[in-house]
Amino acid sequence: MKEKQLAVLFDMDGVIADTNPFHQVAIRQFCEKYGFSLTEDEMKRRIYGRTNTDWITALFGKLTSEALQRYADEKEALFRQMYAPYVRPVEGLIGFLNDLQSANIPCALTTSAPPANVEFLMQHIPVRHHFRIVLDERSVTNGKPNPEIYLKAAAALQLPNERCIVMEDSLSGIKAGKAAGSKVIGITTTHTPDELADADLTVENFNQLSLNDLYRLMD
Numbered sequence: 001m002k003e004k005q006l007a008v009l010f011d012m013d014g015v016i017a018d019t020n021p022f023h024q025v026a027i028r029q030f031c032e033k034y035g036f037s038l039t040e041d042e043m044k045r046r047i048y049g050r051t052n053t054d055w056i057t058a059l060f061g062k063l064t065s066e067a068l069q070r071y072a073d074e075k076e077a078l079f080r081q082m083y084a085p086y087v088r089p090v091e092g093l094i095g096f097l098n099d100l101q102s103a104n105i106p107c108a109l110t111t112s113a114p115p116a117n118v119e120f121l122m123q124h125i126p127v128r129h130h131f132r133i134v135l136d137e138r139s140v141t142n143g144k145p146n147p148e149i150y151l152k153a154a155a156a157l158q159l160p161n162e163r164c165i166v167m168e169d170s171l172s173g174i175k176a177g178k179a180a181g182s183k184v185i186g187i188t189t190t191h192t193p194d195e196l197a198d199a200d201l202t203v204e205n206f207n208q209l210s211l212n213d214l215y216r217l218m219d
Helices: 020-033 040-046 052-060 065-086 093-102 115-124 148-156 171-179 211-217
Strands: 007-010 107-110 133-135 164-168 183-187 201-203
Touching: 007 148, 020 065, 052 065, 065 115, 107 148, 133 148, 148 164, 148 171, 164 171, 171 183, 183 211
Parallel strands: 007 107, 007 164, 107 133, 164 183, 183 201
Antiparallel strands: none
16 A cells, blocks of 8 residues: 555553553552542543543642652652553553564654653653654643644654544543544553543554554554
C-alpha cells in the first residue's frame, strides 16, 4: 500500500505500559488515606485519563498550588514504588515502534503524567528515541478531554491533526483525540472494546496493529 504522510501520537499510561492497575491501587490508597471512597464507575468517569490537577481538585476543592503539588507528588511516588518491580511495555509495542521508525513516521509522546513518571517509564522501557516530541503535564493548561495536548503535538510535528493518529486507552483521551480532529485507535488495557466504541479502531495490543491499518484509517 502506498505510504501516506501521517504521524502517531501516543498516550503513555495504558498505551506504552499497562500502568493503570497500579495507578488505581495508588489512587485508592491515597483517597482512603484522606477519607474519600470512590466506586469503579466514579474512577472511570472522574479520574482515569485526567491530570492530577483536575482530579485532585475535584476531590479536595480549591487548593493552594503548594498543597496541590504535595498531594500529586505523594500519589505519584506511591505509584512508582508499587510499579517499579513490574514495568514492561504493552505487548508488541517495541516492534510497532520499530516499524514506524523504519517507515519514517514521526511519533510524539503525549501524556498528562508528571515528568518524573515519564522519566521513570523511559528508564525501564528505553523507547525515548522513538519520539520526536515529548509533552507531559507541564505542556498544557487544559487536561483531556480538552484536545490541547494533541493540538500542540501535531503543531510541533508540523502536521495537521487530520494527518495524525492518536493511540489512547482512556475515555477522556479518545474524546480529546477526536476533538482535535484526529483518528483514534483504542487500546483495551483500561476499558472494554464496547466502552471504547467511539474510537475509529480498537485493538488489544500492538501485535494486532500494522502500518497498513494506519494507512487505511487515512483513506
